[in-house]
Amino acid sequence: MDRYLDVRVEVAAALATGRPVVALESTVFVHGLPDPVNLQAASAMEDAVRAEGAVPATIGLLDGRAVIGLTGEEIAELARASDSVKVSVRDIPTVITARRMGATTVAATAALAARSSIRVMATGGIGGVHRGGETTFDVSADLNELARSAVAVVCAGAKSVLDLPRTLEVLETLGVPVVGFRTDEFPAFYTAASGLPLEHRIDNPSEVAAMLEVQSALGRPEGLVVAQAPPPAAAIPKAELDVWVERVLDEAEHEGISGKAATPFLLGRLAILSGGRTLDTNVDLLVANAALAARIALALSAS
Numbered sequence: 001m002d003r004y005l006d007v008r009v010e011v012a013a014a015l016a017t018g019r020p021v022v023a024l025e026s027t028v029f030v031h032g033l034p035d036p037v038n039l040q041a042a043s044a045m046e047d048a049v050r051a052e053g054a055v056p057a058t059i060g061l062l063d064g065r066a067v068i069g070l071t072g073e074e075i076a077e078l079a080r081a082s083d084s085v086k087v088s089v090r091d092i093p094t095v096i097t098a099r100r101m102g103a104t105t106v107a108a109t110a111a112l113a114a115r116s117s118i119r120v121m122a123t124g125g126i127g128g129v130h131r132g133g134e135t136t137f138d139v140s141a142d143l144n145e146l147a148r149s150a151v152a153v154v155c156a157g158a159k160s161v162l163d164l165p166r167t168l169e170v171l172e173t174l175g176v177p178v179v180g181f182r183t184d185e186f187p188a189f190y191t192a193a194s195g196l197p198l199e200h201r202i203d204n205p206s207e208v209a210a211m212l213e214v215q216s217a218l219g220r221p222e223g224l225v226v227a228q229a230p231p232p233a234a235a236i237p238k239a240e241l242d243v244w245v246e247r248v249l250d251e252a253e254h255e256g257i258s259g260k261a262a263t264p265f266l267l268g269r270l271a272i273l274s275g276g277r278t279l280d281t282n283v284d285l286l287v288a289n290a291a292l293a294a295r296i297a298l299a300l301s302a303s
């Protein structure tokens, strides 16, 4: 047994026999979505991974260890506890040492997945450069971690509350490939349209698997961003979304919300302003991303 890493039996067995595994982050369930939508999303994502024939591994910190493959009850416990920490990579050692409960962001999830030899994960949207980031330096550690964790992150791009052009620039600087899955445009999370073209498009999960193999064969440390648009039935038209986004950004500025509290605040306010519509979209795209991640993991284990 590893002192600080607890890879649960089902996940360990799948990894040992080369069967497909998909890592899932837990911050989205604990700090990104309200009760009860959060737990519905957690189990719907795990179900989607299983339906494709892969094993889900939701990651979080419990009892002084990083757990790879939280149970539904443990996810619920993390979400219920008011003192669960939002854990990015730099918080891993403090939260483990203090034996606190922690939900992992994309960055921390990717780091722990790579450490456990899991090569694919799913999320809603990656963190990125916040608007005004050129002066505040608020750039999510997700971007930097993707430059050193060899994991494919399936997402619906990054949230429209972020500075998407600068987010793409930073990913380019860091050497992280960004490919559109069946899209030529970087999606903007709740909406398919960002107006930002992507240079590379792929139409088949096996092409993502092949890209990961190339990176691995050439000894590259980076991961890969696989961006797919939210399901058309769930997507919110950009014009409608933009109005809410401007408002929540104003509110955050007025209330002085910044740093790691920014993302949870903005998402929570968007949900209220939109009368819950962003929540429906969020869950639907999470499930779609989980399913695609599983198909990529399947292609990897077959290759």
Ligand code: PSU
Pocket: 025, 027, 028, 029, 031, 032, 033, 088, 104, 105, 106, 107, 124, 125, 126, 127, 128, 139, 140, 141, 142, 159, 259, 260, 261, 263, 267, 282
């Ligand atoms: N996108 C969402 N919901 C979320 C997040 C992103 O739709 O909850 C979370 C992810 O865990 C992501 C984190 O890694 O926010 C980024 O936070 P920050 O900007 O503080 O790095």
Ligand code: MN
Pocket: 138, 139, 140, 141, 259, 260
């Ligand atoms: Mn930040």
